[in-house]
Amino acid sequence: MMKARTLPSYLVQRFHGWRATSYQNNRAWYRRLAESGQHPRAMVISCCDSRVHVTAIFGADEGEFFIHRNIAGLVPPFTSDGKTHGTSAAVEYAVTALGVAHVIVVGHSNCGGVKGCHDMCTGHAPQLEEKTSFVGRWMDILRPGYERVAHLPEGEILPALEKQAVLTSLENLMTFPFVKEAVENDMLTLHGLWNNTGEGELEQYDPERDSFVII
Template structure:
């Protein structure tokens, strides 16, 4: 099990290895960042975008949350952490691409599919339940077609990416930039079991990269 002491040891390895190797890069980054890509990913410890895509420091702007979800644009309510990161990435950093990255064996997606946290109180799963209710409509479609087994799980992982991609377009500053060609939106699902990345194509099909 990784503990704080393990993290410190890891830092020393990083400081004596990768940091030294990328010293010029870190020097460039001390005055700011200019990533071209934003990745919206799950908080799951098994799916680190920097690891999956082999990126260098400063290359991707990442926001992570349970089930890699983007809420629709709203000015009320309290789900604005993703919205704030999105606003900063698009309007300040002027990223050119956004990738919504789902993954296999997602616990948040499974909770949405099985409704296992439906009546949980805050602190006992209620916060997660309220967050993943963003998948309610998609879940109903998936259950009707695939059920709540492995096939349904995989289908809802893809549907979750579609939901987030659609919700991105409810943000005026995103929609404007997509329509004038300054920004593009992509979706993909990384399978933990076989390490394959399946990317959503123009026909709305997830195919191996």
């Protein structure tokens, strides 16, 4: 038998509170979404980190964003090896089936996944070097980004690497044929953001300046 249990009582209480307020006040909208399907304008790729709340940042309602979250908000490069790739599948569905107009990659401050990559690349996280480490093999995606910032003073590497995670994902997105085609045909735009969670700030990548600037 599966070792699953019922929800903790505090979550059950929160659900009933939501159903009695938000759902009841917007019942027609929820039913319309359920019947007509989703038509999000943008896909957001962000970190699993519980402090990153993209719907709250943008004041988004249900149905606005197609959201995919993973460790450090990374996008792997395109491959046709036939293996299971959850992030790649999400990107494919968003672009080819939902026809989103924007793909937004969101990085953030104090990212544990990025720190893990830093520690692994500097030889301070041997557990992540193990072939059996899912986190380590996932953070291999960011190794090229680390090489680009490894020359910086020690105190500057981690913040720079957090932004390299965003840039690496944007670069990898363009290796997907259907993404590249949509971008070149002006059917899709890519955006890179970095969220300073402690200060409530948001920076966006400006390709003309080749840097992140505060919005």
